[in-house]
Amino acid sequence: MGLFDIFKKKDNALVLGAHMKGKCVSIHEVPDPTFGEEILGKGIAVIPSDGHVYAPADGVISTVFPTGHAVGITTPDGAEILIHVGLDTVELNGAPFEIKVRAEQSVKKGDLLLVADLEKIKEAGKNTITPVVICNSDAYAKIEAFTDKEVVPGDDVMKLAK
């Protein structure tokens, strides 16, 4: 036991980085009950000013929706993260989305996952607000969200503690 062991007390918290550039807001501000009422889990959302979407944490791509509008990542400690670009964008059949990853691929925090054409989404009459939710929120004792601020990809937006 050395002095440094005191500081090695394990902090199991997982800090998620912003997935897009824009304004980070509370999940409750998402005007879609699936997200706003936390049916899919706790999270945050970004009102994006740029369509590049990055991995909020290290993990494995668990699912890529065939339409390219949503990506799931499972982190090494089991957090199930879902990124859903825009609202009702499943109806756009993939047109505004250029997916950069495939299922079962490993990614690092900050890796590019997909590029969304925000203008096309708006032209189609859809909201571009992009929620990130923890599908297995119940597995965590505490989920903190750091919202109401402008963010660039990688800025701290959520902290998950078991």
Added chain:
Amino acid sequence: MKQFTYTITDALGIHARPAGLLVKKAAEFKSTVTVDNGVKKGDAKKIMSLMMMAVKQGHNVTFTIEGEDEDAAAAALEAFMKENL
């Protein structure tokens, strides 16, 4: 154990919103609920597990429900599928 098979009629398949609602419904019951589309199996109480199955229109999904409230759960889930998917 109760089982039923349902053919997905929703053009978009089981995407985020219906997956969330299905999990919410399944969570109302104590029974375990397994979904099988012939390719993959999923846990109807876990959103990511359901979405990973990538169930599309026309797919047959078989629900297997096991537990003390399996009768009520099977009836409720079958009604949910007919109404939403």
